[in-house]
Amino acid sequence: MTLPQTRAFQKVVDYVEQAIAGGELAPGDRLPSERELVERFGIARSSVREALRVLESMELVRSQPRDPRGPLVLPASTGPIRRTLQMLTATNAVSLPELVQFRMVADAAANLMAATRRTDAQLLGLERNMARMRESIPLGYSAFSRLDLEFHELIAVAGGNTLVQLYGDVTRESVLTLIQQTILDAGDREALMRRSVRHHAAVYQAIADRDGRLASRLARETMYAYYADHVDEADRAIMADLVRECGGTVPS
């Protein structure tokens, strides 16, 4: 009883996890109430509650106070991935060069896919984002960078690949938190923003023209131009390789 190898709450967690993975529990379904789980699994309510907290932190389930229908089963979420990666970058388990290199690859893929799959409506969304971005230049870098993120996210959505979108989003956010201070300290922020707007316009045009390879190359060349100076020589060499991988060129 006391040390049955697996802790009491784990039984409930395992059961619910497998039930969701196996399709027996679908989003919108309800788990039995805490007191009913107590009886079904033969464990104390505090143990059941621990299990529910774990399942909640995995975003598989949500308990709502005083809901007689029981805990709600949620649709599979990417939240834990985001949170975990943020923690990894916060503790320096993942470095800026790694993030930047990965972003080169992910953004390039997103651009490539978006060029093929984008709809006219999505193109319009990009256009509107660019307009707002131009207007935001006088408002300062933080407003601008939010729109910058949004631009890339719109492209990732248009690309239609959940993984490219998810990993790209997370990585962009992390890059921004790591680099923001550097940029704020740097000299001519407005010139930086203007350059950014030009780059976006070029990418937009490539996607509008359905020229995926160009859109991809632009992503990599732009990332190189932005970040090459912020990493050491070895990482810069890898970044240059990544630019060349898709036929791009790096300034010498």
Added chain:
Amino acid sequence: MTLPQTRAFQKVVDYVEQAIAGGELAPGDRLPSERELVERFGIARSSVREALRVLESMELVRSQPRDPRGPLVLPASTGPIRRTLQMLTATNAVSLPELVQFRMVADAAANLMAATRRTDAQLLGLERNMARMRESIPLGYSAFSRLDLEFHELIAVAGGNTLVQLYGDVTRESVLTLIQQTILDAGDREALMRRSVRHHAAVYQAIADRDGRLASRLARETMYAYYADHVDEADRAIMADLVRECGGTVPS
């Protein structure tokens, strides 16, 4: 008291999360004991335990029974990312084409980086893996596929980018679980394995020669060859785009 917007255990979770992110708590450190957390946060022990279960499920902390030193702070882990992605694929929130497309990009990047950064020792590791793989062909597909995964993981490690490595690993695992049955049902598994060995040999040679662009192209072309028949036309087109992105060619 009853509905203070945020639940009692959340206070502890937030505190520990921020302390770890901010560097005040480092791996190897100890949290105060449960009973001490009770006093510090002014909440009941059951609430403290819920918090610890949540932190444990994020792999930030580990409680060990009867350890008077208190819960152990762990090094940042990628475990939750792996588990979450497995759940996403299990519930079909992420489809096979998405996984395959992402793998094309991630494996290509891993190969490219490995060609530049690999050490001779790592090259030797790849060689040994290939030898074991050849020997494993008669042992059946599951042993073989394990070695296949290992080959790619070795390359990813040699590439030296944590993100490429992590995402690649997770994605390869997921692809395997989704495709394994199909392959087991398919006709000539042995021919498939032999082809795989040849592909690995080619990638190995490119990495040995430090020809990153070739290694990258091989990754994409190989993935296309393996999986193009298992996806619909639209996704196949994207895969073809990805092959061409790095200058590769697709069979017509």
Added chain:
DNA sequence: CACGGGAGCTGGTCGGACCAGCTCACCGGC
């Protein structure tokens, strides 16, 4: 100074208690 044993903690689990308030079925009015 080395070592062995016990005291004092620890985490794991259980049970019971109270609170505020959402739901739903039931009942009464229209």
Added chain:
DNA sequence: GCCGGTGAGCTGGTCCGACCAGCTCCCGTG
């Protein structure tokens, strides 16, 4: 006969107290 308001019966959130087995560390012993 249909609709709408209401109260009973639950729910989840929190707390408290209790017991168990056993790891650690300290102190006293040799």
